[in-house]
Amino acid sequence: MSVQPYVFFNGRCEEALDYYTEKLGAEVLLKMRYKEAPPDPHNPPRAGLEEKIMHASIKMGSTVWMASDGHCDPAAKMEGFALSLTADPAVAEKYFNALADGGQVTMPFQPTFWSKGFGMLVDRFGLMWMVTLPED
Incomplete structure (x- = not known):
């Protein structure tokens, strides 16, 4: 499935x-x-x-x-879902910033207890995104 x-x-x-x-x-x-x-x-x-x-x-x-x-x-x-984007450290924050351009950041890209980098935003088209670094 x-x-x-x-x-x-x-x-x-x-x-x-x-x-x-x-x-x-x-x-x-x-x-x-x-x-x-x-x-x-x-x-x-x-x-x-x-x-x-x-x-x-x-x-x-x-x-x-x-x-x-x-x-x-x-x-x-549009509400009730999010897209989760997991990316390498070299590009994750770049992607986060690109998606945030014209949108609204709901959680800045930053280290968390589960990831060395994670952020959430709603992009300019109303989509909610979660951008995260992969686990080590």
């Missing part, structure tokens, strides 16, 4: 994927727009979603996760 996070960016998926690709070295494996989906007369997409991302698969390190623009509902909130 494997569990993959599926993240809904509420209309900002393309921007988020570009940012994670540039700042964290993510690789977009698949990106399908709503206009590329086969027509479904029982569930047509809302007008204006044609260029939005219906589904994407992203690889970061050895992890593959999925993302979408969702239904682009301004009232939607």
Whole structure:
């Protein structure tokens, strides 16, 4: 069994994927727009979603996760999960700072009783991240 996070960016998926690709070295494996989906007369997409991302698969390190623009509902909130990024000491704090740019740090990157480096933040897209150094 494997569990993959599926993240809904509420209309900002393309921007988020570009940012994670540039700042964290993510690789977009698949990106399908709503206009590329086969027509479904029982569930047509809302007008204006044609260029939005219906589904994407992203690889970061050895992890593959999925993302979408969702239904682009301004009232939607993203909460109830976090993505955990474990990185080598040479780059962990760099990644933390990149994710914090335009976001909100909830716990600064610092030594803790379980790690020589750990921090938490909510990035500019509303995703909660935990960045940690691996155990020795």
